Amino acid sequence: MKIAIIGTGYVGLTTGVCLADLGHQVVCIDHNPDKVARLKQGISPIFEPGIEDLIKKNLNKNLAFEVEIAPAVKNSEVIFICVNTPPKPNGQADLKYIEKAAREIAQFMNSDYKVIVDKSTVPVRTAEKVKETIMAYATEKTKFDVVSNPEFLREGSAIKDTLNPDRIVIGVDSDQAKEKMLEVYKPLIEKENSIVKIVSVRSAELIKHGANTFLATKISFANLMAETCEAAGADALEVLEAIGLDKRIGHQFLSPGIGFGGSCFPKDIAAYKKTLEILGIDYSFVSAVEEINRRAQENFLHKIEKELWVLDGKQIGILGLAFKPNTDDIRNAPALKIIEKLKNDGAKIKVYDPQAMANVKKLFSDIEYCDNPYLAAQDAEALLICTEWDEFKNLDLAKIKKIMLTPVIFDGRNIFNPQTVRDMGFKYSGIGRP
Numbered sequence: 557m558k559i560a561i562i563g564t565g566y567v568g569l570t571t572g573v574c575l576a577d578l579g580h581q582v583v584c585i586d587h588n589p590d591k592v593a594r595l596k597q598g599i600s601p602i603f604e605p606g607i608e609d610l611i612k613k614n615l616n617k618n619l620a621f622e623v624e625i626a627p628a629v630k631n632s633e634v635i636f637i638c639v640n641t642p643p644k645p646n647g648q649a650d651l652k653y654i655e656k657a658a659r660e661i662a663q664f665m666n667s668d669y670k671v672i673v674d675k676s677t678v679p680v681r682t683a684e685k686v687k688e689t690i691m692a693y694a695t696e697k698t699k700f701d702v703v704s705n706p707e708f709l710r711e712g713s714a715i716k717d718t719l720n721p722d723r724i725v726i727g728v729d730s731d732q733a734k735e736k737m738l739e740v741y742k743p744l745i746e747k748e749n750s751i752v753k754i755v756s757v758r759s760a761e762l763i764k765h766g767a768n769t770f771l772a773t774k775i776s777f778a779n780l781m782a783e784t785c786e787a788a789g790a791d792a793l794e795v796l797e798a799i800g801l802d803k804r805i806g807h808q809f810l811s812p813g814i815g816f817g818g819s820c821f822p823k824d825i826a827a828y829k830k831t832l833e834i835l836g837i838d839y840s841f842v843s844a845v846e847e848i849n850r851r852a853q854e855n856f857l858h859k860i861e862k863e864l865w866v867l868d869g870k871q872i873g874i875l876g877l878a879f880k881p882n883t884d885d886i887r888n889a890p891a892l893k894i895i896e897k898l899k900n901d902g903a904k905i906k907v908y909d910p911q912a913m914a915n916v917k918k919l920f921s922d923i924e925y926c927d928n929p930y931l932a933a934q935d936a937e938a939l940l941i942c943t944e945w946d947e948f949k950n951l952d953l954a955k956i957k958k959i960m961l962t963p964v965i966f967d968g969r970n971i972f973n974p975q976t977v978r979d980m981g982f983k984y985s986g987i988g989r990p
């Protein structure tokens with residue numbers, strides 16, 4: 557099938573590359589010429605395990621990258637909109653890139669039937685607006701449907717999640733569009749037995765906001781339990797492990813830490829809150845999830861202040877800047893707010909991250925970027941773990957202890973065993989641990 561992808565960020569690039577690898581003829585469009593120039597050379601603009609190999613494998617065969625949208629729209633049967641949907645200051649989803657993409661698509665529609673797919677995360681009833689926009693701006697008589705096909709991939713495992721999805725949600729209101737979408741996913745349905753849920757367009761849009769809000773709720777529940785355990789003298793990991801053994805609850809997304817970040821949970825739950833407000837439904841449940849997430853970070857900072865007392869002039873090492881491991885994405889990364897706060901209090905910051913340092917360098921010029929975790933720990937009065945990269949789990953802690961000025965670890969992701977680390981002579985503070 558001939559497929560166009562508008563927007564080659566984490567979602568568009570992954571979708572385009574995977575659909576090409578499954579045998580479709582794919583052209584990915586992005587209005588950022590630098591990104592497209594790099595992609596044309598087989599260079600991925602993002603760090604995502606496996607993505608560059610798949611780009612190189614399919615490039616110039618059934619995968620192309622272009623800036624110009626016109627030929628892609630004219631020649632494609634299915635057009636995926638994968639542009640960013642950032643939050644407005646009031647939390648509402650800013651749909652200006654969706655609207656712009658819809659207007660651009662409209663301009664180059666011809667008389668061939670096309671399916672326009674909203675893959676970006678959008679509030680319920682956005683597809684209706686996309687349809688109206690295309691109808692308003694189309695220059696030729698067009699035949700098309702707008703479909704909602706939300707994306708559930710996680711950064712760091714995007715390729716795996718796309719090729720082995722838990723489910724594929726297709727929101728369609730026409731049989732013709734349904735058949736086209738089933739053809740798009742036919743290789744996954746046949747080879748991987750992927751589960752497909754065919755639902756209404758509005759339901760599909762709500763499934764996405766619902767799923768992200770539920771996952772964020774699980775994390776905030778874990779962080780609330782961590783607070784409870786710290787106050788009551790219990791161990792949150794023991795408590796959550798046993799709670800998760802109930803098959804109805806499960807263990808995933810019950811790890812307490814310094815809060816969820818990333819480009820999606822914070823913005824998507826804020827957007828869902830706005831939807832509730834618009835529909836006249838009480839949204840205090842969602843506000844509580846946000847509030848606990850905010851506190852998770854605040855509590856971590858309080859512990860550091862309590863232990864170090866005065867931060868002014870103190871050297872602090874930070875390991876992990878990305879919002880989660882296996883990505884270079886720093887959007888809403890908890891580490892950034894922590895750096896900002898410690899810097900404001902006069903601390904001298906040294907950082908290390910296996911992939912995200914180039915992105916952080918664009919934000920902070922007054923912190924020291926280290927080539928390895930040991931340089932970040934050198935002469936530090938405290939070492940903070942902000943992202944649970946595997947590399948940090950296997951650190952030579954005896955060496956770390958020797959090179960730190962005072963051996964104090966604040967483990968924001970519970971990667972170490974408290975007893976082991978304390979037995980080595982560290983002062984150790986995890987999340988929700990006694």
Ligand code: NAD
Pocket residue numbers: 562563564565566567568585586587588591638639640641653656657660675676677678707708709710711819820
């Ligand atoms: P991103 O910011 O990484 O990428 C968006 C891309 O779209 C950018 O490269 C931008 O240049 C391009 N773009 C914007 N308008 C364009 C236009 N008119 N024409 C051509 N290119 C255009 O965003 P992302 O992280 O890939 O997220 C995209 C959407 O998918 C968002 O709605 C997000 O909520 C959703 N989503 C993201 C993830 C994730 O893990 N990042 C997972 C599921 C869903």
Ligand code: UGA
Pocket residue numbers: 677707708709710711712768771775808809810811812813814815816817818819820821824879880
């Ligand atoms: C999340 C969802 O998991 C995806 O299904 C969804 O498609 C995506 O958002 C999206 O809509 O963009 P992602 O943000 O890539 O994916 O990463 P997650 O693995 O969900 O982690 C999000 C944040 O939660 C990270 O900061 C992570 O550290 C934190 N987290 C996660 C916890 O603090 N505890 C946990 O138990 C799990």
